Amino acid sequence: MMYILSALGLAALAVLPMVFGDYGTGMLVGLAGYVTLATSWAMFSGPTRYISLATVAFFGVGAYTVAVLNEVLPYPLVLLAAAGIGATMALLVGLSTLRLAGIYFVIFTFGLAELVRQLITWFEVNVTGTLGRYIFLDLEAKHIYWQLLALGAATLALSAWIRRSRLGLALRVIGDDETVAAHSGINLARTKLVLFVASSTIITLVGAIQAPRWVYVEPSIVFNPTVSFLTVIMALLGGATRLWGPLCGAVPLFLLFEWLSARFPDHFSILLGLMFMAVVYALPDGVLAALERFRHRGKEGNGTSAPKPAKEANA
Amino acid sequence: MFLSTLFLGLVLGGTYALLALGLSLQYGIARIMNLAYGEFMLLACFAVTMMFTSWGLGPLWGLLVVVPLGYALGWIIHSVMMRPLIKRSGGGGRLEVDTILATFGLLFVVQGLMLVTFGSDFTSYSYLDRGIGILGTTIAANRLIAFVVSLALGFGLYAVLIRTRWGRALRAVALAPGSAYLVGIDVNKLGRQGFALGGALAAAGGALVSMFQTFSATDGVVFTMKALIVVIMGGVGNILGALIAGLLLGLAETFVAAFIDPGLTMAATYTMFLAVLLWRPTGLFGKAGG
Numbered sequence: 001m002m003y004i005l006s007a008l009g010l011a012a013l014a015v016l017p018m019v020f021g022d023y024g025t026g027m028l029v030g031l032a033g034y035v036t037l038a039t040s041w042a043m044f045s046g047p048t049r050y051i052s053l054a055t056v057a058f059f060g061v062g063a064y065t066v067a068v069l070n071e072v073l074p075y076p077l078v079l080l081a082a083a084g085i086g087a088t089m090a091l092l093v094g095l096s097t098l099r100l101a102g103i104y105f106v107i108f109t110f111g112l113a114e115l116v117r118q119l120i121t122w123f124e125v126n127v128t129g130t131l132g133r134y135i136f137l138d139l140e141a142k143h144i145y146w147q148l149l150a151l152g153a154a155t156l157a158l159s160a161w162i163r164r165s166r167l168g169l170a171l172r173v174i175g176d177d178e179t180v181a182a183h184s185g186i187n188l189a190r191t192k193l194v195l196f197v198a199s200s201t202i203i204t205l206v207g208a209i210q211a212p213r214w215v216y217v218e219p220s221i222v223f224n225p226t227v228s229f230l231t232v233i234m235a236l237l238g239g240a241t242r243l244w245g246p247l248c249g250a251v252p253l254f255l256l257f258e259w260l261s262a263r264f265p266d267h268f269s270i271l272l273g274l275m276f277m278a279v280v281y282a283l284p285d286g287v288l289a290a291l292e293r294f295r296h297r298g299k300e301g302n303g304t305s306a307p308k309p310a311k312e313a314n315a
Numbered sequence: 316m317f318l319s320t321l322f323l324g325l326v327l328g329g330t331y332a333l334l335a336l337g338l339s340l341q342y343g344i345a346r347i348m349n350l351a352y353g354e355f356m357l358l359a360c361f362a363v364t365m366m367f368t369s370w371g372l373g374p375l376w377g378l379l380v381v382v383p384l385g386y387a388l389g390w391i392i393h394s395v396m397m398r399p400l401i402k403r404s405g406g407g408g409r410l411e412v413d414t415i416l417a418t419f420g421l422l423f424v425v426q427g428l429m430l431v432t433f434g435s436d437f438t439s440y441s442y443l444d445r446g447i448g449i450l451g452t453t454i455a456a457n458r459l460i461a462f463v464v465s466l467a468l469g470f471g472l473y474a475v476l477i478r479t480r481w482g483r484a485l486r487a488v489a490l491a492p493g494s495a496y497l498v499g500i501d502v503n504k505l506g507r508q509g510f511a512l513g514g515a516l517a518a519a520g521g522a523l524v525s526m527f528q529t530f531s532a533t534d535g536v537v538f539t540m541k542a543l544i545v546v547i548m549g550g551v552g553n554i555l556g557a558l559i560a561g562l563l564l565g566l567a568e569t570f571v572a573a574f575i576d577p578g579l580t581m582a583a584t585y586t587m588f589l590a591v592l593l594w595r596p597t598g599l600f601g602k603a604g605g
Contacts, residue, residue, distance in 0.1 A: 049412050051412060051415055051416065053419065096589055096592055096593055097592060100592065100596050102411070102412075103348060103411060104547065104592060104596065106348070106415055107348075107540075107543045107544075107547065108588070108592070110350065110536070110539070110540060110543070111536070111537075111540035111543075111544075111581075111585065114536060114537060114540065114581065115581055115582065115585050118578065118579075118581045118582065119579075119581075119582055121578065122576065122578035122579055122582075125578065126576065126578070225536070229419070229423060232416070232419070236416070266430075266431055267427060267431060268427070269423045269424075269426060269427035269430065270423070270424050270427030270428060270431070271427075272420075272423050272427075273420045273421060273422065273423030273424030273425075273426075273427060274420070274424055275420075276416070276419065276420030276423065277396075277417055277420035277421065277424070280400075280413060280416045280417050280420060281399065281400075281417070284403070284413070
């Protein structure tokens, strides 16, 4: 039953480009892209609470791979190459930071996008002698949308599967208490690494698939830090520990951001930052958890909200 | 060439060390990983530049203005923004994640405000931009002053932390926040003071950097990153470690820029960071101490 419903839903989403015009399809591409980004981000960062600020590093690498290889290799191979590069990069980052405390990972990912951007810029200027590349691929917006839709569905399916598997259980234990996890025989570093690589590969693919939308690509375009920022806030708004949370956060926020960036282009980043803080302060566990708590309270009459902090660090 | 690069590197490193000290205090004492740190530094850069260009107030006088302001701003941010998060976490591990996210949001707000106010162009001003001969090489006077002031502030702070009662209380909070209040230390108050002190150092670092470097409103992330790397290299909460690691980072950057390629300084920084993470994750100088 579940499968039939999902198939029907997917089919309904797939015909949407026929209903909306070109503008609408462009929006759908962005929407599908961010839903996939937020879902795959939450796949790793949700249960482990390792906040990755490097979404755009992988996203940009994917886009740039397509820009470099689009005239050399057939399209499916280009995507495969992008996925391979993304996975390798994630493996390197993960191997060097995931054995340590979460803070090292956060710091490392914080600067990673800037590092990759500078390295590619340096390489292009000094070695290839060009900065900026063109992507000539015979792909319309709706083709890109379909690819993203497929990737998004696959991501959700993978997330759902991981949640039920031993891997997901291990991940939740790690998120709750690393010491307990280690004592129950969970291989901490390997579990985190597997998830981080999976999540980063999907993010790289999103960048690769979306790349033809730009036509002209240069490092400062594809390594835009706003992408990392939006992904995190979307996943957090919906609730990063839930399967459907990132999706529920991504859809309204994407539409809101489209409207805001058209309306207040100069003050966009201020509004973004304020909204980000609002989510962190007002909805720490995401909107789905807040709704649930609200429903609970309505039913039982008394609050079963989050347990009160046991003590405060001062008198 | 070698000697002048060495001097340039040391001078740059002195400022990095000062910047990193502030971040180290904020993370070590207040337990808050402030990703918007570089933004506060840039605020000081812009403030000093404005005071210099419109009022003719030299950056060293500007320093005296922005450092108290940095302290005040840090104090306000801690009491308004961080306090609710500290209360919510109840001393648990959640605080780290929450503060990272909150300051990440703050980063975008401050950066946006600076972009709206000052635009995205590179800014600089010319102050004491003449060479001084040292050991056969010349170095710009403004860099030398920045270096001396950085070191003076850094060692001054070290002395305060080691010698005074207040400094000892701050170190106690950094070492064992759970037990510090058993001996009558107001952990919350000192955490706030530590955070504010970090803000003051960010302002000082900003004022000094603006004396010899061009900067733009979007540079904050890079400065935060450098400060973070120095903190990790020196060991969290280790003042002398941060000083040495800062000097090392400055040297590495200057040498890579001079002898390899200026476009690869960030890569060099990151390589050092990676090497430290792989080799000695607790910092070059062992466990976090005073």
